Amino acid sequence: MDRLKRKAVLFFWILFVVSVSSYAQQPDSLLLDSLRVEGKVLVKTLSSDLFWGRGYVNRGDSIAADYILSEFDSARLDTVYAHTYTHNVNVFPDTVELAINGQPLRAGVSFLVEPWSPSIKGDFEVQYISIQDFLDDSVWGGKIRDAKDKAIVIDKKEMEGLDPEEIKKLKDIFDYLRFHEDNPAKLTIFLTDEKLTWSVSQKVMGKPTIVLKTNLTGDKLKKVSVHINAELIQNYEARNIVSQFNSAKSDSLIVFTAHYDHLGMMGLDAFFPGANDNASGTSMLISMARRLGMISRDSLDYSVAFIAFGGEELGLVGSKNFVKDSVLDIGKIKLLVNLDIVGTGSEGITIVNANKNTEVVNLITELNDQYGYFDSIQMRGEACNSDHCIFNKKGVPSIYIYTRGGVKAYHDVDDKAETLTLDKYSELVLMLMQLIEMP
Missing domain, CATH: 3.50.30.30 (Glucose Oxidase; domain 1)
Structure with missing residues (x-):
């Protein structure tokens, strides 16, 4: 990256920090556009054929895990590490x-x-x-x-x-x-x-x-x-990727999660890119992690962790093993926000587990009323349909956010980056960053 590009990126980061810290004005359109461009680059990368659909043929999930680990490491937060576990999986390699x-x-x-x-x-x-x-x-x-x-x-x-x-x-x-x-x-x-x-x-x-x-x-x-040709792989080694930024005030945690795995390949010709599900949520973790270091740790009432889970499509396997192995002290988690299928937003967002987490739902609603991020915020009750479920069952305050509107591709070969709009990618990132700084 040349000097001019580095200056431009730094300018956008500073603009972002000013916006999320002041709460004084509507988000700048330049900021929103730059975040959306960044999101498109990340989603396009994660859903490219270099990652083999982030599944298990040619260890596509492991390639994705390495990429996320590198991105978290580049964000220069306090700790970055992988949690390893195993599972079986039936694949169609050729x-x-x-x-x-x-x-x-x-x-x-x-x-x-x-x-x-x-x-x-x-x-x-x-x-x-x-x-x-x-x-x-x-x-x-x-x-x-x-x-x-x-x-x-x-x-x-x-x-x-x-x-x-x-x-x-x-x-x-x-x-x-x-x-x-x-x-x-x-x-x-x-x-x-x-x-x-x-x-x-x-x-x-x-x-x-x-x-x-x-x-x-x-x-x-x-x-x-x-x-x-089918092949059952036993004891396949997979990883969850974790990054944490520590507050100067507290070791209590706000945790953001997204699964990075997808379906991969069905033979050599059927490629499942998984742009919306869930390159979008994974990209959002990276966008947030990149910017968190720009915020003073003295201003944060809570430490922040980002977790990219594997094995979600196999039945929440990554998050189940994460909790079983006590990778984090879940008793310290004040709030967990799971991001899964967040690549649209023209019709708004939905919050799952809203009825059990009225305090944070009210905060999100207040932010939306003030800044007009989304046309609609719908509330749903409990549903065990993504990784938040495992934490919710353990009593951790957990919500799951997904976006609505736009393309309907899901678990098929058409869930591609080029058709994913990211209508409200920037707005959701911005709102979640504001949520971090609220007491």
């Missing part, structure tokens, strides 16, 4: 191929392999079973037996208009097909016209399952060719 009636299909766009699926390779005849067949107790058992060594095809588009009891019955049968080894079929393919949404799994279970997005009806599928 071949994921599917052809229907001889036509190859595109992984991640036309189909997904359910994350618990084992490996499979071969050409299979199709046994189409209609939804009405499954609802007839005199029919569906025989249909499944007839599917021995075939691919069962189920058209979920046929489920429209079913009542709750029928849907529950189908779920039980479908779970049998997915998860039980005594299912005589070789694999199951579900047809859908809905958005494809993927996840990750710590286990391998049952028979291979594929979700195929298509306008075809089940009776039109005649032949399936599939080659899927």
